[in-house]
Amino acid sequence: MEFDNLYSKTELKHIVNNDLFENMLNHAYLLCGQDEVLLNYLAKQFAKHVLCSGGGCGACPTCNKIEKGVHSDVLVYPKDIKKGLVVEDVSEIVEKAYVQPMEAHKKIFILNNFDISTSQAQNKLLKTLEEPPVSSMFILTSTNPSNILNTIKSRSKTVNIPLLDGNQVETFILHNSNLKLREAKLYVSSSQGNLTKALKIVNDSDFIKIKELCFNIALKLNSSGEILRYSSKVIEYKDRVQEILDELSLILLDILYVKSNLPNRVLNTDKINDYNASNFSVKALKLVYGKVLEAQNKLKSNCNINAVVDGFLIGMLEVKHKWK
Ligand SMILES: [Zn+2]
CATH class of the missing domain: 1.20.272 (Zinc Finger, Delta Prime; domain 3)
Structure with a gap:
């Protein structure tokens, strides 16, 4: 299994496929789960799925740019991942949300680890989530949704992301380290299906x-x-x-x-x-x-x-x- 195929095996892809097919793509999605690395990875794949004409082929210029973080219409926040989203980030997001996309049909804001955002930042974003510009959409990720304002949650479509199985974690570790299969297995058995934990122990x-x-x-x-x-x-x-x-x-x-x-x-x-x-x-x-x-x-x-x-x-x- 290629690591890039991970997204295609998820329930998330089905949901996005359906929403795209029915032309009912929500303006905000909240991806919840225990695995931060997986959630942030899936948010990016989600953006590729929506913007790439091949449904997130992984090989075209659009997918490549999103992967490298240089697509002008896919904006990833917070700037400081440890600090979470702050009011200054949201001011920038709101301003950009009302500007037409430059190269795609939609502007996508990926807001990772949204639960560690300050409540002021969450409140400030609320108005934009209530009346979002048609050309903008938001993908929020969270390992602790209880820290997200209910008003934000009620305006987003929540998708729960389960942990991976051992084979998927093994593939991930082999792709992201210099470990041999035998060594990788030691880490896989301790990661309990959690890529975040796997990366932590590999390092x-x-x-x-x-x-x-x-x-x-x-x-x-x-x-x-x-x-x-x-x-x-x-x-x-x-x-x-x-x-x-x-x-x-x-x-x-x-x-x-x-x-x-x-x-x-x-x-x-x-x-x-x-x-x-x-x-x-x-x-x-x-x-x-x-x-x-x-x-x-x-x-x-x-x-x-x-x-x-x-x-x-x-x-x-x-x-x-x-x-x-
Ligand atoms: Zn593509």
């Missing part, structure tokens, strides 16, 4: 070490004499203990699937033999999984990190030996 030099540590805790920690060593390794990543527990819970689930004869649900398939050989029982795995969640809650309520990590490791061993 994280400690990720592989952390993942290896989690495999060792789940598969090799067998005696109380080793607890101190493992706990100090976890504490080396003091700020990332939540993440380590997340990763560990994925591995425990993997082992549970193997022990429950559901190997097709396993994320880290190259570890199936190790999972089979581990001396965890199904009962113990379920209990330890509960202990991971318990430890994560304790961290959220600011309990002492060292105590939480030690307590978790001791508890895990106890359960493992009691329910062999």
